Amino acid sequence: MQLPVVFLAGQPFAFGAIVAFVIGAVVGSFLNVCIYRLPNHESVVFPPSHCPNCDYQIRWYDNIPILSYLLLRGRCRKCGEHISLQYPLVELLNGLLTLALFWKFGFGLIFAIFFVYSSTMVVLTFIDLEHQILPDVITLPGILAGFGISFLFPEFGWLSSLIGILAGGGSLLLIAYGYQLLTKKDGMGGGDIKLLAMMGAFFGWKGVLFIIFVASLLGSVIGISVMLAQKKDSNLAIPFGPFLAGASLIFIFFGRRIIYWYLHIGS
Known part of the structure; x- marks a missing residue:
């Protein structure tokens, strides 16, 4: 079976770009937790992610960055409550920022430092926009x-x-x-x-x-x-x-x- 062109041995950059975007989007899912909980002085670790309306604990297959939002049509699986567009937006934004960092620096120490920094800026931006606090x-x-x-x-x-x-x-x-x-x-x-x-x-x-x-x-x-x-x-x-x-x-x-x-x- 012929593999897609981006996975051929001669295309390491394209594969790295995909990995970078996925890493950024996955971390973006955690950033959403930080954006929601930090202004309320809540733990970003416990309890696990749940629907704020019905407390339904979100399963892993409902927490896939961007994709789960599209499959669920922006609603909670249990109660049908609308899920804010901010969630996939943060995941997409962080994925694109991570891709851009990989494009400029490649994987390495500089990439890691600016990856953490840019993710932090995403969190601070959305918190400040909603709550006007940093x-x-x-x-x-x-x-x-x-x-x-x-x-x-x-x-x-x-x-x-x-x-x-x-x-x-x-x-x-x-x-x-x-x-x-x-x-x-x-x-x-x-x-x-x-x-x-x-x-x-x-x-x-x-x-x-x-x-x-x-x-x-x-x-x-x-x-x-x-x-x-x-x-x-x-x-x-x-x-x-x-x-x-x-x-x-x-x-x-x-x-x-x-x-x-x-x-x-x-x-």
């Missing part, structure tokens, strides 16, 4: 993890990571404090400050500058568009965490190329 249980260990990882890469260095932590957290802290002085309102939560400090730990101070600029640009364009579409005023609360997360992922995939292009404009 849990300390993720961001604070993330700062320590990023700083610890910096010791593994001499070309990056722990000093750059440390400066990135201070620059990331300090810059948003100053912005938040200045906004509060001018408007007498809280315009930015402490979670954003800790998140950018975490990003500084991973990417250093240069990464922080890039992320702040791109996140602010994205936030301005999308925020203004949403306000115009919904006919809201400037008091509309839009979480900044997703823009920071998106900007940091752009930095991973295109940051150095964009910075090089910018510095050489007109040269």
